[in-house]
Amino acid sequence: ECLKTCKGHRSRIHEITISPDGKTIASGCTDQTVKLWNTETGECIKTLEEHIGSVRSVAISSDNKTLASVSYDKTLKLWDIPTGKCLKTLESHTDRIRTVVFSPDGNIVASGSYDQTLKLWDVKTGECLKTLKCHTDKVRCIAFNSNGKILASVSYDQTAKLWDIETGECLKILEGHRGWLRTATFSPDDTNLITAGDDQTIRQWDVLSGECISILQGCPSAILSIAISPDTRTLVSSSEDQTLKLWDINTGKLLKSLRGHISRVNSVAFSPDGKTIISGNNNQTIRYWDINTGHCF
Numbered sequence: 374e375c376l377k378t379c380k381g382h383r384s385r386i387h388e389i390t391i392s393p394d395g396k397t398i399a400s401g402c403t404d405q406t407v408k409l410w411n412t413e414t415g416e417c418i419k420t421l422e423e424h425i426g427s428v429r430s431v432a433i434s435s436d437n438k439t440l441a442s443v444s445y446d447k448t449l450k451l452w453d454i455p456t457g458k459c460l461k462t463l464e465s466h467t468d469r470i471r472t473v474v475f476s477p478d479g480n481i482v483a484s485g486s487y488d489q490t491l492k493l494w495d496v497k498t499g500e501c502l503k504t505l506k507c508h509t510d511k512v513r514c515i516a517f518n519s520n521g522k523i524l525a526s527v528s529y530d531q532t533a534k535l536w537d538i539e540t541g542e543c544l545k546i547l548e549g550h551r552g553w554l555r556t557a558t559f560s561p562d563d564t565n566l567i568t569a570g571d572d573q574t575i576r577q578w579d580v581l582s583g584e585c586i587s588i589l590q591g592c593p594s595a596i597l598s599i600a601i602s603p604d605t606r607t608l609v610s611s612s613e614d615q616t617l618k619l620w621d622i623n624t625g626k627l628l629k630s631l632r633g634h635i636s637r638v639n640s641v642a643f644s645p646d647g648k649t650i651i652s653g654n655n656n657q658t659i660r661y662w663d664i665n666t667g668h669c670f
Contacts (some may be wrong), residue, residue, distance in 0.1 A: 377670035379415045379659035381408060386653035388598075388640040392433045395645040397454065399440055400653055401428035407442045409454065410659065412644070412651075419457040423450060430472045434479040439496065441482050443470035449484050451496065461499045465492060472514050476521040481538070483524055485512030491526055493538065503541050507534055513570075514556050518563045523580070525566050527554035533568045535580065545583040549576060556599050560622075567608065569596035575610060575620070589625045592618065598640045603647040607664065611638035617652055617662065629667040633660060 384403035391398055391412065398410040407421040407428055426446030433440050433454070440452040449463040449470060468488035475482050481502070482494045489512060491505040508528035516525045523544065524536045533547040533554060552571030559566055560577075565586070569575040573596060575589035594613040601608050601622065608620040617631040617638060636655035643650055643664075650662040661670040 377415055377661045379408075379410045379417070380657065381417045381420075382406070382657045384657060385655040386639060386657060386659065387428065388430045389642055389651060389653040389659060390431050390433055391642050391644055391651060392437045392454075393435055393645060394437045397433070397437070398651060398659065399431045399433055399442075400659060401431040401442055401444075402657075403427040405444070407431055407440065407452070409440075409457075415659075415661075421450075421452055421457055421459070423459050423462075424448065426469070429470065432473050432475050432482070434475045434496075435477055436479055439475075439479065441473045441475060443473040443484055445469040447486075449473060449482065449494065451482070451499075463494055463499050463501070465501050465504070466490065471512060474515050474517055476517050476538075477519060478521055481521070483515055483517070485515045485526055487511040489528075491515065491524065491536070493524075505536060505541055507536070507543070508532065513554060516557050516559055516566075518559045518580075519561065520563070523563075525557050525559065527557045527568055527570070529553040531570075533557060533566065533578070535566070535583075545580075547578050547583055547585070549585050550574065552595075555595065555597055558599055558601055560601060561603065561605050567599060567601065569599050569610060571595040573612075575599065575608065577622075587625055589620055589627075591627045597637065600641050600643050600650075602643050602664070603645065607647075609641050609643065609650050611641045611652055613637040615654075617641060617650065619664070619667070631662050631667050631669070633662075633669045634658075 424444040426444040466486040472485040510530035535545040554570040619628040
């Protein structure tokens, strides 16, 4: 039995994230709430309740002070983490918002929507800085590179795209997946973009050339979330088959399959020290995993 779990949501957990200082977990849920958890104890610190739709994505700023959440109510909300106060509600998307991420410096927050656009927002003023008509189907996930100059987006149109934040120009279109794309992350050194989705493959792309340089295979169902360890050696994926899988990012070898969830695992994240993986699933729980042993705490 898993001894360390976070419980308190009343429905499916769609996304989790860990603060850069490793002290706080944030989770977004179908129950229309965001919860903040003490990473060490698993205790729920705060419940944020202003959305009127399923909360689909959450992000924490680099200074650990501000949380962003997006919902099927078509809003992006910015919250003060210490007080739990909603600072701003940003509205401009015309359909449900599925994904949100802060720029590394915390000055910009980006959102991706089922309206097929990306929006860049000024965190201080709440002003919409740019709208990018970026895909021909729903935008599922977005990610900044480490210097905040490039934003990646993946879509149900089966493509990944790289964007220049300053100009709004599409730098590369990455094509090769044969199914909806659901998740993406940059390697810590920014040389590769890693994507995955319904075709059950994980692909690494060279950011400069746009070429697919490797394909990881071995998942029996759709891949819903991926994260790469801080030391760049290990990738974790989660999927509809209720498992997490650990991969050697350089060789493509499957290292471990982590079992314990009893429903699809929607989101995974590494702790900043790379020793722990945290996952959230449809069964309303967040679990902790030891990366070395593969055991659930």
